[in-house]
Amino acid sequence: MATHALITGSTSGIGAATARALAATGARLVVTGRDRDRGTALAAELGAVFLPSELTAPPAALRSFAARALDALDGRLDLLVNNAAICPPVTTPALADDDLDATLAVNVRAPHVLVAALAPGMVERGSGTVITIGSWMASTGTPFAALYSASKAAEEQLTRSWAAEFGPHGVRVAGIAPGVTRDGEADGIAARMVAATPARRAVTTGAIAQAVVWLASPAAEFVHGTTIAVDGGIGATRLEWN
16 A cells, blocks of 8 residues: 655655655655645645645644644555744844744654644554654754754754654654755855765755655664664764864
8 A cells, every 4th residue: 555645844845756656656646735727736746635734723723734634545544744944043132032933843743743633643553654854953052043953953852752652552753854955056154064964065955855755664663763864974073173
């Protein structure tokens, strides 16, 4: 049976690349996001279902969205990829209140509500996978985007805790931490960051997508609770000392 998958934030970037990679394996997909034009086009390309979503919505609305996604997959969900995220690239004093609320809502509250709504069905069936798309910034202090980094650290802890909570019932939970990700050549601060990595270039969305495909496969059956760095080495190495 084809994998039934829901990918949040999948109308562009890592989410869209993941949708394409999973579709290539024969997966049946629900793609989501706020951009209806991009979502409709991607769904048509992949033979998927597009459901518009607003992840800053209250928990009750998120649970309703989860129910609609499950209905679109005929009541079976094998894979939930919590990919959507907001990253205001500003200093702490410059962060607007609305951006603070939205970052916490999308990066922490929405994954929590969706897992709470959808993991029990996986538990009941005795199988399923939840993958969190985190960030290299979860474990590194930087002079910008402090709240984003903290929200991604929270996601890593949720991933560990969910693995302990649901793993004994057949549901694997694990994460991927991308590095600086661009499909084109990095520029500005991104170019300076990747220049000091072993890879010497930005991570591609396709590389993250292939990591998701592997992590969702039986080949990764013993990967529980950990977050795998697919980051070009930015989190583990330092090539520049001046």
